[in-house]
Amino acid sequence: MADPKDSATASSNHDHSHGGIFGERSELIFAILSGAFLAAGFAVDILAENAAEWLPLAGYLAAYFFGGFYTLKEAIDNARARTFKIDSLMLVAATGAAILGEFAEGALLLFLFSIGHALENFAMGRAKRAIDALAELAPDTATVLRGDAQVTVPVEELKVGDTVLVRPNERLPADGFIVVGESAINQAPVTGESIPVDKRPVPDAAIARQSIAAISSSSRAFAGTINGSGALRIEVTKKANDSTLSKVAELVAAAETERSPTQRMTDKFERIFVPLVLALAVLLLFAPLVIDETFGESFYRSMAVLVAASPCALAIATPSAVLSGVARAARGGVLIKGGAALEDLGTLKAMAFDKTGTLTEGEPRVTEVIPTDGADETELLSVAVAVERLSDHPLAQAVVRDGVDRLGDTDIPEASDLKSLTGRGVTARLGDEAVWIGKAEMFGVDGTAPLSDASAEAISALRQQGRTTMVVRRGQRDLGVIGMMDTAREGAREALAELRALGIERMLMISGDHANVAAAIGKEVGLDEARGDLMPQDKVDTIDALSRKAKVAMVGDGVNDAPAMAKATVGIAMGAAGSDVALETADVALMADDLRHLPFVVGLSRKSRSIIRQNVYVSLGVVAILVPATILGLGIGPAVIMHEGSTLLVVFNALRLLGYRDV
Incomplete structure (x- = not known):
């Protein structure tokens, strides 16, 4: 059941996506053929009393071949990797049944084991396809502008600095920033956002090229996302194999190999448990020395115990849940490593x-506007916006943005002669009057008149509330105080x-x-x-x-x-x-x-942990029931049905995570 290509992961990777003459479904088809020949042999054996004795045997042997083909192949690969896994235990049990002449039971064991693994592979493939689908979200080609011409090229040939044209409803081919056009982009494939995000061009493409990390999210674009109704021109900032989408796909795929605490615990358990099972199977061969039964009966019981005690479900219990949980998170815009x-x-x-x-939000916002000395909010904000729009300071930009919103259609006067007083504020001219805007500490020093009592009280109250404050003074009047805060x-x-x-x-x-x-x-x-x-x-x-x-x-x-x-x-x-x-x-x-x-x-x-625990309990519970049951006489057939049933149960239980919904 392990991938023999890497002995380091052989103990936990249940990859059965073997190739063959029927492609990726070869193992499933071989398992079905095994079942068909088993059924044919059984039918001849029971129903055709006058048939030649070799006919049912031929059916069972054909069932052995098709049911054991991939099991034997994997057991050989495991042996080369110096590991002795569950596939090997099943082959030993099937071989033992053949030695005893129990070809029907041996064929049944291999059929159920192979069909169980094929179905397990199909189910696990659903989770893996959810991960693989991430890498396939980006289109194969892109429309690149070469002068006045539009050229279609494979996305792998895109270079940093290329400008690509994205038409309405197309997927974006690369990471970049928008230089022309406005649209709403569905970013759910990358970020998990349920509502399309409005996008607009960067204010200055030259500045954006110099500091890509500083580009606003409203101008960023990601490969694999879906354009809305507006045509866009996007300048490429990352090659296809370096895009955010490709990195996420790589990291999610790599997350499969990251072993969880429960998985490490079950690995330790297996390393101790499997040798004990083998020792028990050998010990049962000597049962005729203490009880009245033939060696053949003891040998059969020993093989049944090998089947019953193989911790197949335990080995797949945690990886299947981790794979499904990580895939579901990625689909929701969350990367779990x-x-x-x-x-x-x-x-x-x-x-x-x-x-x-x-x-x-990471951006300051105007939260309070408190006029003083007979001014009103309109006068206070008009003066503040007039002066601050001459400055490039983040607080000044916030005053302009929020002040304009509050003022609406109010005419804003023209200010001039802006001077910055580092760490304190600014001064400027508005008409024939001087304007001061800044911290309370810039007033009452260097010949500047102190704050009015009303302004001082407003500053004190706002600071106690955690606000950043600035006083606005025009001429001899304190027009008021503006409180600002990085809002929640x-x-x-x-x-x-x-x-x-x-x-x-x-x-x-x-x-x-x-x-x-x-x-x-x-x-x-x-x-x-x-x-x-x-x-x-x-x-x-x-x-x-x-x-x-x-x-x-x-x-x-x-x-x-x-x-x-x-x-x-x-x-x-x-x-x-x-x-x-x-x-x-x-x-x-x-x-x-x-x-x-x-x-x-x-x-x-939390749901993933719950399912992991459920899977571990089911896995250990089935083993705890089957081992004593086979020692007391339960046959190989019922044992392998319960064994493979428990394996499929834990896999399908884990797949429930793919449908997890945030309630």
């Missing part, structure tokens, strides 16, 4: 979050509530921002605790302390939080699509920049 991460996710009791870009993500509070319902008992924020800012966001999203003013080492120490009490996950961006993520039981990266660093460093990567995928993957991992 192996069985260990899948199982660990299901045991989490605590979760720590970074603030900026994880629980928050949409759906963050609901996502954390779902996590709590799933059994996450403690959730906290660990942030380098001011403690008041952290506390404000923590209260808004419903965290148990928010810790601010933390250096990177403080975050690591916090995770270390938490992990001593319970299994803990660290959720961050996969770059700045890498040390803390590495220290946690599970490191979870947000918004990993397009980020090679996040894909490589995290144990779990949420491809979309959406916290609402977190409850989905935690729920999936």
Whole structure:
């Protein structure tokens, strides 16, 4: 049952996708032929009393050939890899039955074993096809603009810097950024987002080429995603084999070989159990010395025990569940890097979050506008926008963006002579008056008049709420105070509530921002605790302390939080699509920049752990029943039916994960 090409994985890989004269279905067809010849031999033996004696034997021997062909092939490959696996045990049992003249039972054993493996291969193929389908999402060809001409080329020939044309409803051929056109792109194949995402061109293609990582998500494009109704021109930033989609497909496929804790435990069990089974089978050969039976009867019982005790279902119980769970997660826009991460996710009791870009949008927003000294909100915002649109500072850009939204159709005056006071604010001219905008600390020094009492009170109140503040003064009047904050993500509070319902008992924020800012966001999203003013080492120490009490996950961006993520039981990266660093460093990567995928993957991992436990219990339970039953006289036929039945049961039970839905 193992893949002999790699002795390191031979003990757990149940790959039966053998080639042959009938292609990939050869093993299934051989198993069916084995059953047909077995049925023919049995029919002749029972119904045709006057038939030649060799006719039923010929049917049984043909059943031996077709049922044992791939079993023997794999046993030989296992022997070359110096492993003695379940296939070998079955061959020994079938050979023993033939020696005893029980050709019908031996043929039945090989038929059931081969048909069971063929069906198992078919079922496991469903999970593998779900993974393989990822790599097939990108189109085979792309339309490249060469001057004024449109040239169709294989995607493998695309180069960084090429401009590709994507027509409405076509799949995107490569990762890149949009240079012309607007459309809504269905990114579900990569990020799992259920709603198409509006896309627009980058403001400056030259700047985008210099800093690809800084390109806005609204201008990024990924291979394999589906264009909406607008035609797009996309500049390629990665070759086909380096695209986010291809990396995800590679990492998901590699996750199969990552062994989970349960799988490591069952491997140890098998290494001890299989030799004990062989010793028991040999010991049973000496039964005639102590009980009244023939050697043939003892030999038959010994072969039946070999069949009954073969831990086939146990060997496939965990890998099948891991494969299905990882495939389902990938289809939902979450990359889980192996069985260990899948199982660990299901045991989490605590979760720590970074603030900026994880629980928050990562962009400051105007949250309060407080006019003072007789001004109104329109006057305050008009002056602020007029001055700040001359600046390229992130806070200034946020004031302009949100201020324009609040002002609507209000005319905004023209400011001039902007001067930056580093670390404090800016000054400018509006008409014949001076304007100051900045921190409270820039007022009352260097000849600048102090703040009015109303402005000072507003600043104090907003800072206690964790707001970043700026005062707007025109001439001799304080027009008011603007409060700003990196606001919580949409759906963050609901996502954390779902996590709590799933059994996450403690959730906290660990942030380098001011403690008041952290506390404000923590209260808004419903965290148990928010810790601010933390250096990177403080975050690591916090995770270390938490992990001593319970299994803990660290959720961050996969770059700045890498040390803390590495220290946690599970490191979870947000918004990993397009980020090679996040894909490589995290144990779990949420491809979309959406916290609402977190409850989905935690729920999936808990379901996966449940199914793994069910499979292990079924596997061990069947062995526990069959071994004493065969010792007491149960035949090879019933034993192999239960044996193969349990193997198929655990595989199909694992496949239920492919249909998991986030409720």
